[in-house]
Amino acid sequence: MTFDEGARLDPGRVRSGGGPGRGGKLALGGGAGGLLVLVVALLLGGDPGSLLGDFTGTTGDGGGADLAHCTSGASANTDVDCRIVGTATSLDDVWAAQLPAQTGVEYVPPEVVLFSGSVATGCGNATSDVGPFYCPADQVAYFDTSFFQVLVDRFGSSGGPLAQEYVVAHEVGHHIQNRLGDLGRAQSDPHGAESGSVRTELQADCYAGLWAHYAATTPAPGGGEPLLEPLTDADVQDALSAASAVGDDRIQGSATGRVDPESWTHGSSAQRRSWFQAGYRTGDVAACDTYTAADLDRP
Numbered sequence: 001m002t003f004d005e006g007a008r009l010d011p012g013r014v015r016s017g018g019g020p021g022r023g024g025k026l027a028l029g030g031g032a033g034g035l036l037v038l039v040v041a042l043l044l045g046g047d048p049g050s051l052l053g054d055f056t057g058t059t060g061d062g063g064g065a066d067l068a069h070c071t072s073g074a075s076a077n078t079d080v081d082c083r084i085v086g087t088a089t090s091l092d093d094v095w096a097a098q099l100p101a102q103t104g105v106e107y108v109p110p111e112v113v114l115f116s117g118s119v120a121t122g123c124g125n126a127t128s129d130v131g132p133f134y135c136p137a138d139q140v141a142y143f144d145t146s147f148f149q150v151l152v153d154r155f156g157s158s159g160g161p162l163a164q165e166y167v168v169a170h171e172v173g174h175h176i177q178n179r180l181g182d183l184g185r186a187q188s189d190p191h192g193a194e195s196g197s198v199r200t201e202l203q204a205d206c207y208a209g210l211w212a213h214y215a216a217t218t219p220a221p222g223g224g225e226p227l228l229e230p231l232t233d234a235d236v237q238d239a240l241s242a243a244s245a246v247g248d249d250r251i252q253g254s255a256t257g258r259v260d261p262e263s264w265t266h267g268s269s270a271q272r273r274s275w276f277q278a279g280y281r282t283g284d285v286a287a288c289d290t291y292t293a294a295d296l297d298r299p
């Protein structure tokens, strides 16, 4: 239970179903005509191989999540779709205050889309197998909420609300990087333990922690109560559990029994925890500068 039960939510913050279809496979690397079309997926780096959906054409059934009932903090505490509405709204509140204050850059909210099965995006078509992702070409964060169960069942995360909210905050973190012009660093250096990709992903984890730092104290627009209740130690452990679950070493180890840092795209479990904690502890965008960090093990 992380949301203030009485807080009001606008279900229109999140759209259900696919975006405009533009055909073509989802692009996870390379650019087209100078346009950045890389998607930034929670799990996958530059060469997702078999996990990519290979369908072309129109979007799937569009998901059909009905969000009309997501009108209160209470709904976000009990319903996973509404929790995304609530988290996106809280992220808007925090970043609308912190991004201009700390960087001088205005916050323009990303669109947030819930889908089921498959979806057409500005970066091409995707299936749920890709996991949550952000497409910089259309500035949309895409979620199939069935992933949250996958996160528990296959990746061993705890199932608490902050585990899910961390995932949303991480993807919105990529949107912040897009606003700040940093997202291309992942594209130009996609693999390896010290790569631009790993540094970009760890920074998104740090930005997720930064959101958590401010979420319970940032007033809703118009001076309303903060959307989130103060985080408990158990909440923070849920977020750290999710961050650990999607570490490259953890995923590689369980998939193949081997760990190959040369192919890392997101960083180790310990690194992902550490950078989330760095953002959570400091609330400072500058503390999330993974690109100049001498030791990614020590934020």
Ligand SMILES: [Zn+2]
Binding pocket: 040, 041, 042, 170, 171, 174, 201, 204
């Ligand atoms: Zn990511």
